[in-house]
Structure formats: structure tokens, C-alpha cells
Amino acid sequence: MGNTGSQQAWDELSGSIRAGDALAVRSFLGRLSAARGGTAAASIRETRALKALDLNSPSCPALQLAAACGRADIVGLLLDFCNSDPQLPNLALDATDDAKRTALHWAASVARPPYCGQCVAQLLGRNADPCIAAADGTTPLDAARRAGCQQCVRTIEGKVQLWEGWVDHDERRLLPLPLWRQKWMVVLLDRRPNTGPAHLAGAVLVVCCGCGRTLQAEAYVFQLRCSGCGSQVELTPFLQLAIYEPPSSSSPILALDAAVPAVCLRLPQMPSQLVAKALEDASWRSATDALLQGKLRRALQSTAGSGRTHGLTFKLLGQEGTILAEHSFRVATEAARSQVLGILRDPSRAAYDASHALRAGAPATAAIASSQLPPQSPWSCSSCTYAHVAADARLAACAMCGALRGSMHKGASSTLPEPSAPPAEELGEASAPPPPPRAPPAMPAASPAAPNSEMSKEVAPAASREDSAKVATGTDEEMVDLCVVCLDRYADTAVIPCGHMCGCEAWLVVDSNYNSNHNTNHDNHSNHNTVTATTKLFNFMHQKRNTNLKQVQAHQNQTTENEQPQQRNKHMPT
Missing domain, CATH: 1.25.40.20 (Ankyrin repeat-containing domain)
Incomplete structure (x- = not known):
């Protein structure tokens, strides 16, 4: 010191x-x-x-x-x-x-x-x-396993695990006879590639996913800024597959009591070094088909005793394609098999999603739920409004700011069902039922003469008049989620300098006025011109919003004027 x-x-x-x-x-x-x-x-x-x-x-x-x-x-x-x-x-x-x-x-x-x-x-x-x-070379999980503390092992694994559960395990050994044994399997995040004794051999090279530029990551530096495209590149940890022995007691309630796994495999990040595929469900038919194809081991696996029927197998391959290890598992449900296969078939993507969820403060299992979403379900971050499309739509956290997915622009309360009735304490004892709907105006008796030209005009439906009135007379709180330009789509894009999400992305991309401003701004790299062009866009959006509101208000006034002659004709003698 x-x-x-x-x-x-x-x-x-x-x-x-x-x-x-x-x-x-x-x-x-x-x-x-x-x-x-x-x-x-x-x-x-x-x-x-x-x-x-x-x-x-x-x-x-x-x-x-x-x-x-x-x-x-x-x-x-x-x-x-x-x-x-x-x-x-x-x-x-x-x-x-x-x-x-x-x-x-x-x-x-x-x-x-x-x-x-x-x-x-x-x-x-x-x-x-x-x-x-x-x-x-030891991670905190390795230190807990070395100390033999089961509580610390379960606590750390609960944070970094992508999938865990009871499986029937069969490892390929010298004898071809399969032996299914019940084990506890965990797939989890292991360690970052530029930590431990491996960093002594030199810096780790990573590739930017935005522009493909090769970057050099020094030891214990986990986030880089690409000099080519400016994207933030994060070093993704490896994945690990750990298999624990079942408890030695004969209790019907299985409680894991082992701190050190019987099998511990570090999964490679290259998909070409890992082959995973699903096995046919255990049945005599699958055993017969495998036997006819000359696959003796597969036939024996289908006939051997196993309490779980949904199987999968994976092989670890070396640099020259040699098989380093081969393991087979059977899980309880088809959904569990799909999750495990999704992780093993693309370990780098699974580790990337889990790392983002972990950085956002969520468990790594949150990445499994997001990876099951269809790729055509884009979403926008509620904090920075970054639009996640294509592969980024599967992320559980924002790729830019790290905010968790799920808090949409309309808020959590908008997704809740509306109550069918107000609480009982809000209703007074003398509360009367709501008045009946107003009866439609009485039509005059049939007359051979031609009707009045003013009365022959078509009147807009009541539903459309009510919707127009709601849009024209709505408060700011009611219209905060709508685009201020088109008043139709939700506002999912923030506008500078106000910082409010008052425009829709579809209008900002399609509108020719914005495109002209954007092209002018792109050609001129001055910060002053950027702010000026953005301010003009902001003022233009609000001017167009006021114009739309005036048009809606004029339509409402015209509709009211058309209804007044009908009200007067209602009291005229036939």
C-alpha cells in the first residue's frame, strides 16, 4: 500500500x-x-x-x-x-x-x-x-463445486442455467449395450473465452455481427465497440452440460444432493463440432425399423427400459471430425426435447441470448422463452425504442440498452381484461339501472309524394359518429399512444428534440417529406443541420396533427348539422 x-x-x-x-x-x-x-x-x-x-x-x-x-x-x-x-x-x-x-x-x-x-x-x-x-481457470461455480457446498452450487446454477431437469441418460461406452439410468442434467453458461489461463496465450479474436470486422479483445474485457460500424460487441460465454447422479436414498421424492457432476462437458461454440438430433419415440415399431436398417444400438435403445419416451442424441466432434463423446437422453415431454435440441443445435445463439438476459438482470432461462417465439414477431424496446426484427426479435432483452422485453408502450395495465362490473362498495344502495337507449326518431307516414331532398340524404351510422366524437374530443391521455400524424397506428418511434414517442415507424419510413429531410441530413454531416432538420420534422408532425384534428372536428360539425333537421321533423305532424 x-x-x-x-x-x-x-x-x-x-x-x-x-x-x-x-x-x-x-x-x-x-x-x-x-x-x-x-x-x-x-x-x-x-x-x-x-x-x-x-x-x-x-x-x-x-x-x-x-x-x-x-x-x-x-x-x-x-x-x-x-x-x-x-x-x-x-x-x-x-x-x-x-x-x-x-x-x-x-x-x-x-x-x-x-x-x-x-x-x-x-x-x-x-x-x-x-x-x-x-x-x-476456476469459475465461481467451479469454486463452489470444489468446496462441496451444495447450496452455493444450486444458487449459481439457478442463475446461469438454460435448461435443467431429470432425464434418462445413456452414454456410449465400449460395449454396445445401452443402459438407461436416471440422471439430473443442466445446460448452463460456463465462462468467457478471454478469462482464465487461456488468455495468457494471446488476445481473443471476435467478429462483429454488424459489419463482419475482426476485433481483438484483451484479457477480461467483455464489451467492445466496433471501429467500423459502431456496434457494441460482447464476448459470449461458452456453454456447459453437467450430469449429476441421482440421490442415493430410496425416497420416492427425488432431491438432488450432489455438488460435483459425474459428467461435465464444455460445448463448443461452432455448430459444426456439435451434432444433435432427435430419436424416435421408444416403441417396438421404432426398434423394428432400426433393426431392419442395421442399427443394432438404436434398436436396443428403443427396447431397453426407460421411463421417458422422447429421446435425443448429440455427438462432440474434434477438429478432424472424430467423435470425442456421444450421449443419448430421454426427456419427459416433447416441449423439453425441443428446447434442448434448440440449444444444442445452435449453442452460440443460445449463449448469446442467455448472456443478454443475464446482463439485464434476468435468469438465463428467460432466453429459452424468447427463443421459442416465431421469428416474424418483432418488438420495440420501451426504453430506447430500438426495433428488434429478424434474428433480434428472439432476444429476451434489448440489444442496445439491455432493458427486459415485455413492457410494451401501452403499459401492462392495457393487457389486463376490463372488469365486468365496478366493485360492490362503489355502487350505492339507491343506484338506479342505466336508462334505456334512446328510441330512433319516428318515420313519417308513407306518402306518394317524393320525400324532401334534405331528408333523403344518407346519415352516417351511429357507431362512426361516436368514434369520430371520441377522436375529436379525446384528451391527451387518451391519444398519447396514437401517432400524431396519421392518428391510426400506435406511436412506437421517438422524435427529437421532444423525446416523446409521438410518431409511428411506418409513417416515418414511407412519408416522402421525411425521406427528403433524411436524405438532406445524411448528405450534410454537420450537427447543426441535423438538429435543424429534426426540429423541422417535429414541427411538421405537429402541424399535420393539428390539420387532422381540424378535419375531424369539421366532419363532426357537419354530422351535427345533418342531424338537426331530423330532430325538427320528429315533432312535425304527419
Whole structure:
């Protein structure tokens, strides 16, 4: 550390953390904030020592020390106090020490249930990255498995797993005879490629999905900005497939009690190195067909005892196409088989979706639900209005800002069904039933003479008149979701400088006036011209909105004038 005073200050803080004294830690943080703000009542020497103390440096790992001691309350105190005090720097959740271990590494390495599990859950709940490997190659999940803490293993796997469940497993061995055994299988996010001892061989090369440019990612740098197209490129973690043995007890209720998997496979990100396909459902017919085709092992798999019928198999291939491993599984439902096959057939895409969901604060399983959506279901982010189409429509979180999918522009309340009746307490005892609808005006008796020309005019239907009145007399709150130009589509595009989503994307793309402004703006790269052109677009949209409202109001007035002669003819004697 820099000097003796800073070392004494760190010894004081570390001693309070090891003793579990949350009050002493809070008092120290208050003195540290006062010293940085210039309001400390301590001596000049102590004030200088506190100012020189950096809680994010590897020499003062306060967060890592609290996690290693299993003190979830002090971990939360350090994060909340430092992130809310303007005089203190924010504590980095994924800050590493000299051995590239994060606070999550330390929390998972100490098997002190239930304190270690509480500390792991505290860090994961604040979006700590569980896919960082230390210098020795261990991830937080590896550290929890090595410590033998089942609670920490289940907590971390619950955050990073894409699919988990009971399966019937058959691994290809020397003998061709199949042997189905019940196992617990988990497909999860493993580690990022530029972490661990692998980064010592050199930087990792990634390809930008926007322009195809090759980028160089340094060690422990997880997000890059492409110099060609400006897109944000993220390093996607590998996937891992773990198979656990069932509990040894003969209890009918299966409760997993193993912390270390029997089989642990790191799945390659190249689809050409992984072959996955569905097996025919177990039956005598499928066994006969496989036997006629000369596939003895497939025939035996269909006849061997298995409580689950929906099967799948996958092979891990080497660089030269050699089979490194082959495993077969049977799951309970067709939906589960479709999910597992979707992950194994495109592991890079599954890891990309799960990583985005994890970065947004959601579990990795949220990516499975979004991957089952049809590709023709585009959606727009409610925070940055980025339109997700084609492959991006399958994401569970926004590709630009990371906001979770699901909060549409109309709000969650608009999707709820309307109540059939108001609550009972809102209805008074003397409430009368609603009045009956007004009877239509009486038509005059038939007459051989020709009807009046004014009365022969066609009258607009009542429904259309009511809709026009609603549009013309609606308040701003009722019209906030409609495009201010066409008054027909929903406003899903924000306009600068107002920042409100007051225009529809279809009009902004089709309208020729906007295209001319856009082309002029594209040719001139000046910021002043950009703002001016956008301001003109904003003013033009509101002028066109006022014109449309005036037209609707004029139509309503004309409709009212046509109804007045009918009201007068209603009281005329026949």
C-alpha cells in the first residue's frame, strides 16, 4: 500500500469486517466520506490516509474480504453505502484481486452454509458476473463445486442455467449395450473465452455481427465497440452440460444432493463440432425399423427400459471430425426435447441470448422463452425504442440498452381484461339501472309524394359518429399512444428534440417529406443541420396533427348539422 497511514486505515477496516461488526464498518465509511468531502474532524494525517485509501484496488479488497467471511450483511452495506454516497466511488462488483478472483469467487469458495449461500445470492441479485474465470481457470461455480457446498452450487446454477431437469441418460461406452439410468442434467453458461489461463496465450479474436470486422479483445474485457460500424460487441460465454447422479436414498421424492457432476462437458461454440438430433419415440415399431436398417444400438435403445419416451442424441466432434463423446437422453415431454435440441443445435445463439438476459438482470432461462417465439414477431424496446426484427426479435432483452422485453408502450395495465362490473362498495344502495337507449326518431307516414331532398340524404351510422366524437374530443391521455400524424397506428418511434414517442415507424419510413429531410441530413454531416432538420420534422408532425384534428372536428360539425333537421321533423305532424 502507498504509505503507513493508508495501511493502518485498511487494517482497521479489515479487522471490523473479519469481526463481523457492521456498526464499525458503517462508522469507518462515514469517516472516509467526510475526509473526501473536506468535513472531517480528524487530524490532517488521518484525513490524508483516508483519502489515499482506494476500496477498488487489489490491495484493499473490501468487498472480496466481506464475501470470503460470508458476511452478506456487510456486503450489502458496502455496496449500498458506497453507491449512494457522492463522496465515495462505486464499488465494482466484478473487481478482481491479484489472482483475478472476484467477490463471487470468494463467497463460493468458503463452505459455511447458510452464510455462504446468502452471500452468493446477495452478489448474484446485484448482477455480479458468474462467467469470469480466475487465473487458475476456476469459475465461481467451479469454486463452489470444489468446496462441496451444495447450496452455493444450486444458487449459481439457478442463475446461469438454460435448461435443467431429470432425464434418462445413456452414454456410449465400449460395449454396445445401452443402459438407461436416471440422471439430473443442466445446460448452463460456463465462462468467457478471454478469462482464465487461456488468455495468457494471446488476445481473443471476435467478429462483429454488424459489419463482419475482426476485433481483438484483451484479457477480461467483455464489451467492445466496433471501429467500423459502431456496434457494441460482447464476448459470449461458452456453454456447459453437467450430469449429476441421482440421490442415493430410496425416497420416492427425488432431491438432488450432489455438488460435483459425474459428467461435465464444455460445448463448443461452432455448430459444426456439435451434432444433435432427435430419436424416435421408444416403441417396438421404432426398434423394428432400426433393426431392419442395421442399427443394432438404436434398436436396443428403443427396447431397453426407460421411463421417458422422447429421446435425443448429440455427438462432440474434434477438429478432424472424430467423435470425442456421444450421449443419448430421454426427456419427459416433447416441449423439453425441443428446447434442448434448440440449444444444442445452435449453442452460440443460445449463449448469446442467455448472456443478454443475464446482463439485464434476468435468469438465463428467460432466453429459452424468447427463443421459442416465431421469428416474424418483432418488438420495440420501451426504453430506447430500438426495433428488434429478424434474428433480434428472439432476444429476451434489448440489444442496445439491455432493458427486459415485455413492457410494451401501452403499459401492462392495457393487457389486463376490463372488469365486468365496478366493485360492490362503489355502487350505492339507491343506484338506479342505466336508462334505456334512446328510441330512433319516428318515420313519417308513407306518402306518394317524393320525400324532401334534405331528408333523403344518407346519415352516417351511429357507431362512426361516436368514434369520430371520441377522436375529436379525446384528451391527451387518451391519444398519447396514437401517432400524431396519421392518428391510426400506435406511436412506437421517438422524435427529437421532444423525446416523446409521438410518431409511428411506418409513417416515418414511407412519408416522402421525411425521406427528403433524411436524405438532406445524411448528405450534410454537420450537427447543426441535423438538429435543424429534426426540429423541422417535429414541427411538421405537429402541424399535420393539428390539420387532422381540424378535419375531424369539421366532419363532426357537419354530422351535427345533418342531424338537426331530423330532430325538427320528429315533432312535425304527419
